[in-house]
Amino acid sequence: MSDSTPKIACLPNGPYYLLNDLTPRVIPNIRKSTGDPCSTVTGVALCRCGGSNNKPFCDGTHGRNGFRDEKLSDGSLDKRVNYAGKNITIHDNRGICAHAGHCTDNLNTVFKLDQEPWIDPDGATVDDIIQTIRKCPSGALSYSIDNVEHRDQERPPMVTVTKDGPYAVTGGMELIDQPRGEGASLEHYTLCRCGGSKNKPFCDGTHWYIKFRDEKN
Numbered sequence: 001m002s003d004s005t006p007k008i009a010c011l012p013n014g015p016y017y018l019l020n021d022l023t024p025r026v027i028p029n030i031r032k033s034t035g036d037p038c039s040t041v042t043g044v045a046l047c048r049c050g051g052s053n054n055k056p057f058c059d060g061t062h063g064r065n066g067f068r069d070e071k072l073s074d075g076s077l078d079k080r081v082n083y084a085g086k087n088i089t090i091h092d093n094r095g096i097c098a099h100a101g102h103c104t105d106n107l108n109t110v111f112k113l114d115q116e117p118w119i120d121p122d123g124a125t126v127d128d129i130i131q132t133i134r135k136c137p138s139g140a141l142s143y144s145i146d147n148v149e150h151r152d153q154e155r156p157p158m159v160t161v162t163k164d165g166p167y168a169v170t171g172g173m174e175l176i177d178q179p180r181g182e183g184a185s186l187e188h189y190t191l192c193r194c195g196g197s198k199n200k201p202f203c204d205g206t207h208w209y210i211k212f213r214d215e216k217n
Helices: 102-106 126-133
Strands: 007-010 016-031 037-046 080-084 089-093 141-145 148-150 158-161 167-170 189-191
Touching: 102 126, 126 141
Parallel strands: none
Antiparallel strands: 007 016, 016 037, 080 089, 089 141, 141 148, 158 167, 167 189
16 A cells, blocks of 8 residues: 555544645644744544534534543454355455445345345345445455455545445555454445444444434535
């Protein structure tokens, strides 16, 4: 990954900091006591407590609403399960799923709610399965063909503020000092912005249950 690729930092009990330009640049109209100029990288603070009145940007509400960034999940779901079919093997980690529903809504012959096993790798054509998995924003799903795994995609760096949901990150943007789930993609993932996920900083679908809304997006 290029050093020019933006990075994301999770500030303790505070916002995400999207580091857009990692080259330090002189900031006008401010100087040190020595007279030397001050310089910094360029970035922007993104709300993750769910309460900002200036979403998606942080307005300091996290300091007033008691937001905490503890990971409350016990990690028991953080394991990858392989579903082998005749022509494709589907890999799934329920522990990092954001429950966006692209799989169950678009291909319910393969991805079956309230059934065990919930994935049938022979339930549709390989092409349909691939196209559905490529829509998974969290990186919970990937696939292998002929023992070659396909997990990531080639996309430019981007943070998409989804409608009443998480930040969908694509393009291999590094998430600084945050461990990933088993088999998780490094190219795409979803970050909680409702403040309620038990798997912070990652989305676990809580925004849907608490009816998180962002009327400006």
